[in-house]
Amino acid sequence: MSLKSRLWRRLDDAIAAASTPLQAATLRAQRAALMARHGREPQAREELTALHLLAFQSPNPKLSAWLHLAEGLTSYFSDLGAGADEKLLRAEAAAKSLQLTELEALCAAWLAYLAFVRHDIDALVAHAAVAQRLAQLEDHGARGRLAITLAIAHDFAGSPTAPAWYAEARRHASADGDDASQSALIYNMTAMRVAQLRQERLGSPARPVPEQLLGADSVAHYDAAVDVALLPNLTPLLRAQLLVLQGDYAHAQALYAEHLPLARARGLARLGSSLLAEVAWCRVNLGEAELGLQQAQDAELELDLATDCDDRAVTLSRLAQVYGALGRDEQAQAFAERAAAEWLEVRAQQAAWAQALKAPGLAKP
Numbered sequence: 001m002s003l004k005s006r007l008w009r010r011l012d013d014a015i016a017a018a019s020t021p022l023q024a025a026t027l028r029a030q031r032a033a034l035m036a037r038h039g040r041e042p043q044a045r046e047e048l049t050a051l052h053l054l055a056f057q058s059p060n061p062k063l064s065a066w067l068h069l070a071e072g073l074t075s076y077f078s079d080l081g082a083g084a085d086e087k088l089l090r091a092e093a094a095a096k097s098l099q100l101t102e103l104e105a106l107c108a109a110w111l112a113y114l115a116f117v118r119h120d121i122d123a124l125v126a127h128a129a130v131a132q133r134l135a136q137l138e139d140h141g142a143r144g145r146l147a148i149t150l151a152i153a154h155d156f157a158g159s160p161t162a163p164a165w166y167a168e169a170r171r172h173a174s175a176d177g178d179d180a181s182q183s184a185l186i187y188n189m190t191a192m193r194v195a196q197l198r199q200e201r202l203g204s205p206a207r208p209v210p211e212q213l214l215g216a217d218s219v220a221h222y223d224a225a226v227d228v229a230l231l232p233n234l235t236p237l238l239r240a241q242l243l244v245l246q247g248d249y250a251h252a253q254a255l256y257a258e259h260l261p262l263a264r265a266r267g268l269a270r271l272g273s274s275l276l277a278e279v280a281w282c283r284v285n286l287g288e289a290e291l292g293l294q295q296a297q298d299a300e301l302e303l304d305l306a307t308d309c310d311d312r313a314v315t316l317s318r319l320a321q322v323y324g325a326l327g328r329d330e331q332a333q334a335f336a337e338r339a340a341a342e343w344l345e346v347r348a349q350q351a352a353w354a355q356a357l358k359a360p361g362l363a364k365p
Helices: 006-017 021-037 041-057 061-079 084-098 101-117 121-134 140-157 162-176 179-203 213-226 234-245 249-285 289-302 309-325 329-356
Strands: none
Touching (some): 006 021, 021 041, 021 179, 041 061, 061 084, 061 101, 101 140, 121 329, 140 162, 140 179, 140 329, 179 234, 179 309, 179 329, 249 289, 249 309, 289 309, 309 329
16 A cells, blocks of 8 residues: 655655564554554554564564554554553553663653643643653654644643744654644644634624634645545534534534544544534524434533533533523523633633643743
């Protein structure tokens, strides 16, 4: 199999030119990780199976370390699997014991990113500091992933240095010819902007929403151009959120109906409450009161302590709107009060993140 990215071609060439079977095998493990990041899970798992057989016949700790990394990334990018952290931690520990600094830095950068996904700022800062210390200036894989992580972390915190980190991530992805990272960068920038717009709109309903659909569309267009097929339901869901903000409930509802069930089955259950609440809001605005009520009740059931505070705030705000539109004023008021408290928690968390990200080396590139 072949992809368009320069990074992919470079790995292919390096494998063909490898001077030893071990060198070729470690490069194949790196290529398997890239397959996973391009959404080619079956090919990645086929390659990893072959490499595990090779490692069983001729054990080598260096190959095992790279395989832990590739397995972790394959797990994450196939279904956002929770087991990715454990595999990456194993890879990092092995890399440290073998003095494989490049691999250790890469693992730390990815662990920082996964900490962002979990909203664990302490772990993010700890792993990012390791990646920052170990990665060479032109270690584009580690520094590019670290830059994406710090960009979205600063963006969440409302820090003015987020654009500088986005530019740094773009520079490393371009230098490495890493189309998967370019796609991730576009997606994450758009997703963070959508989150900000939702927060602004739910706090100030009368504020107009800027035309932002181009950002969501550009993700899909770029992915098609560079042959990225990663979790294809994510971009339509991002577009649906924008359509809700713009009041285009019919199109948003159609996108949610087509893409939300599969996305939740493939690892996005943690976003279930906020997106189901958005579906309920669409239904109510489309005159489907009974279905809207059922969807709102489903959204409420999905709320739990594992839900990030910003998603809880969105869920509660939307439910307040839904119950208000249905004439259930008492329920609407109760949800509005809970939402107000949750938005205070979001702002407190953002302030805490902004403070934590002032750590040396993490404030700006």
